[in-house]
Amino acid sequence: MQSAAASFVRQGKKIVAIGRNYSEHIKELNNARPKEPFFFLKPTTSYVPSGGKVEIPRGIIAHYEVELGLVIGKGGRDISQEAAESHIAGYTLAVDMTARNLQDEVKKKGLPWSAAKGFDTFTPIGSFIPKSSISDAHDLRLSLKINGAIKQDGTTGDMIFRIPRLIEHISSIMALEEGDLILTGTPSGVGPLAPGDNVECALAGPSGNVLDTLNFTAVSREGGYQFKL
Amino acid sequence: MQSAAASFVRQGKKIVAIGRNYSEHIKELNNARPKEPFFFLKPTTSYVPSGGKVEIPRGIIAHYEVELGLVIGKGGRDISQEAAESHIAGYTLAVDMTARNLQDEVKKKGLPWSAAKGFDTFTPIGSFIPKSSISDAHDLRLSLKINGAIKQDGTTGDMIFRIPRLIEHISSIMALEEGDLILTGTPSGVGPLAPGDNVECALAGPSGNVLDTLNFTAVSREGGYQFKL
Numbered sequence: 001m002q003s004a005a006a007s008f009v010r011q012g013k014k015i016v017a018i019g020r021n022y023s024e025h026i027k028e029l030n031n032a033r034p035k036e037p038f039f040f041l042k043p044t045t046s047y048v049p050s051g052g053k054v055e056i057p058r059g060i061i062a063h064y065e066v067e068l069g070l071v072i073g074k075g076g077r078d079i080s081q082e083a084a085e086s087h088i089a090g091y092t093l094a095v096d097m098t099a100r101n102l103q104d105e106v107k108k109k110g111l112p113w114s115a116a117k118g119f120d121t122f123t124p125i126g127s128f129i130p131k132s133s134i135s136d137a138h139d140l141r142l143s144l145k146i147n148g149a150i151k152q153d154g155t156t157g158d159m160i161f162r163i164p165r166l167i168e169h170i171s172s173i174m175a176l177e178e179g180d181l182i183l184t185g186t187p188s189g190v191g192p193l194a195p196g197d198n199v200e201c202a203l204a205g206p207s208g209n210v211l212d213t214l215n216f217t218a219v220s221r222e223g224g225y226q227f228k229l
Numbered sequence: 230m231q232s233a234a235a236s237f238v239r240q241g242k243k244i245v246a247i248g249r250n251y252s253e254h255i256k257e258l259n260n261a262r263p264k265e266p267f268f269f270l271k272p273t274t275s276y277v278p279s280g281g282k283v284e285i286p287r288g289i290i291a292h293y294e295v296e297l298g299l300v301i302g303k304g305g306r307d308i309s310q311e312a313a314e315s316h317i318a319g320y321t322l323a324v325d326m327t328a329r330n331l332q333d334e335v336k337k338k339g340l341p342w343s344a345a346k347g348f349d350t351f352t353p354i355g356s357f358i359p360k361s362s363i364s365d366a367h368d369l370r371l372s373l374k375i376n377g378a379i380k381q382d383g384t385t386g387d388m389i390f391r392i393p394r395l396i397e398h399i400s401s402i403m404a405l406e407e408g409d410l411i412l413t414g415t416p417s418g419v420g421p422l423a424p425g426d427n428v429e430c431a432l433a434g435p436s437g438n439v440l441d442t443l444n445f446t447a448v449s450r451e452g453g454y455q456f457k458l
């Protein structure tokens with residue numbers, strides 16, 4: 001049987017996603033730079049595996065955000081930065097889809113982000129990459145193309161808060177469990193998807209060696225929620 | 230083996246909590262009345278069973294909010310109000326603990342509520358009450374006492390958005406799964422807990438028959454997150 005970490009998409013209970021962790025992305029959305037990491041939760045019902053369809057709800061402007069994911073192996077709370085690495089089972093490539101117009105609205109009103117980040121199919125997800133395959137998680141290339149045109153191309157070396165700090169921060173608030181996923185934030189270049197768009201993402205090592213790819217197609221959501229101002 | 234619904238505390242994957250669903254509670258916090266339901270996610274790592282301890286993190290003002298919980302039996306998406314009842318397996322009594330000063334701060338900044346609502350032990354939880362034990366979920370009494378003094382005493386008849394509408398709304402955004410918990414909002418009377426406080430909650434039927442009780446003690450969290458303005 002696969003470990004809960006290797007089958008995190010099916011067995012994991014939570015997705016903890018870090019906001020504003022790359023300077024250039026903070027600038028492009030005119031956001032404030034955080035003094036400590038902050039995060040939001042996405043439901044695991046938002047996972048869609050590579051090759052699937054991302055559904056854009058009616059009235060929603062849906063932005064892509066390509067991100068490195070950390071898959072928790074050993075659970076814990078109050079994990080120190082020194083111990084953080086030993087709690088990681090592996091990595092994955094993910095897209096944190098975001099209903100940007102709904103998010104802008106709830107930010108203005110001081111309301112939760114949960115709907116804006118949590119629609120079904122809003123977390124396209126790659127394969128489980130065992131930790132042993134990656135020598136330095138802060139030296140990886142994250143890229144995203146739409147219909148063949150490059151839109152995001154960043155390095156995980158540009159994270160403001162690095163991986164051990166993220167694990168320390170989250171686990172000081174909520175316990176982490178095997179199969180939990182941490183999304184580490186997106187580099188610059190985010191933007192909207194239109195129905196029919198074909199999205200291809202890649203995670204590559206320092207020498208250009210591709211560690212994983214993730215692709216999906218955007219479609220219009222039939223029925224369901226409709227955003228109105 | 231117990232169904233995933235009956236053992237939702239161990240097996241459930243998400244907690245979807247509705248905000249501002251009772252008029253008197255909206256007034257006491259000077260909040261705006263929502264035009265449609267809104268919700269946030271709490272992690273299942275925040276569950277603490279009756280008889281346990283709620284930990285108050287350093288610098289945090291932790292408010293109690295007693296609420297009726299709906300335990301999902303049959304999963305689904307785009308669930309109609311007519312079908313909603315058939316997706317409920319049972320009910321439970323819960324407290325939606327809230328880091329009020331942190332929540333006030335993130336509301337001002339337009340940031341997520343996930344930390345303010347998601348600390349370990351921030352969801353004290355009662356027993357699974359099978360649906361067959363409750364004839365009308367909108368005619369239940371929710372009460373909460375601190376050290377014997379009554380603080381909250383409301384009826385589920387006062388919900389602004391009723392249960393079928395909540396299920397319709399949530400499932401139009403994110404699929405519900407067996408074992409998911411929906412918290413339906415709190416009546417008025419919320420306030421802070423101090424370390425050492427003993428909290429007793431009850432859920433009762435229209436004739437005063439007690440359906441479940443839930444009690445816990447507040448303690449100071451050792452270590453972990455510290456709130457600073």
Ligand SMILES: [Mg+2]
Pocket residue numbers: 017018019065067096183185186
């Ligand atoms: Mg993101």
Ligand SMILES: [Mg+2]
Pocket residue numbers: 040041112113114269270341342343
């Ligand atoms: Mg939130």
Ligand SMILES: [Mg+2]
Pocket residue numbers: 246247248294296325412414415
């Ligand atoms: Mg509440």
